[in-house]
Amino acid sequence: MKKFNYNQAGGFPLETETLQDLQDALLIFEKYAAMLGDYAIVSGCEVQGSTISDGVVAIKGELFVLKGSILQPNVIIKESTANALFEDGDNKIIQTDRFVTFGSAVNQVPWINFKRVKDLNLIDEKITTHENKKNNPHQVTAKQIGFKSGSIYIGDVQGKDIGWNITNTDYSITLIDKTPSAANGGTDLYKIIFTNENFGTNYKVFITPVFAGEFAKNTTAIFSVTNKTSNGFEIAIRELIWEGQSITLDYLIFQ
DSSP states (O other): OOOOOOOOTTOOOOOHHHHHHHHHHHHGGGGGGGGGOSEEEEEEOOEETTEEOOEEEEETTEEEEEOOEEOOSEEEEEEEEEEEEOTTSOEEEEEEEEEEEEOOOTTOEEGGGOEEOOOGGGHHHHHHHHHHHTTSTTOOOTTTTTEEEEEEEEEOTTOSOTTOEEEOSSEEEEEEEEOOOOTTOEEEEEEEEETTOOOOSOOEEEEEEEEOSOGGGSSOEEEEEEEEETTEEEEEEEESSOOOOOEEEEEEEEO
16 A cells, blocks of 8 residues: 655645546555445445435445435436636546446436445454354244154153153153053053143144163053143053153144
């Protein structure tokens, strides 16, 4: 970037070449416009009823002052010039002012194409926010899309008395019936009620048993869901051989 040192004793030699160098130095800032895309609102251009205020816009790498006026569908690039009388008597153009205003012409651009430039200081914040949300960008909860998941402890089938119960903040489970134990096993019937839930009645329950302990003792149980209500259901679990188990049920409920 060019720098000038005007404040020196002895009389600065000001020539037209110096003024050209000064203009070239200032034009380097216009290169930033290339970062903004083809059509961008840099500042100002605030809509106030049916009018729009003065501002600065970028069009295909060039910065322009936008002269506010009545809001219209399209903007155009216009030029105005200023002349001056030279020492040799010629009247010449010394200034060309290119600006944008609302109107219609061959080179018109729809105003809707212009996008306001976001505050660059917010980029890091937006990136951090995106990183935090990338696995769930819209922060949708399980309940919003109609499903609930969790785990329910059963323990040993045929190893508890009717009335056995576990209650926690999410659900309660109660053994409400059972068949007598025998060498070929037996069946427990459990009632599960969820806290502060209303599934309606048209929902599906998917269950996967999770076993702990000896695998041979934990692969002899089958189960089925019955009597669905708006806040729970019953589940029957039958052991095929009389063995002690340690069972937890992972569930997924779709509404």
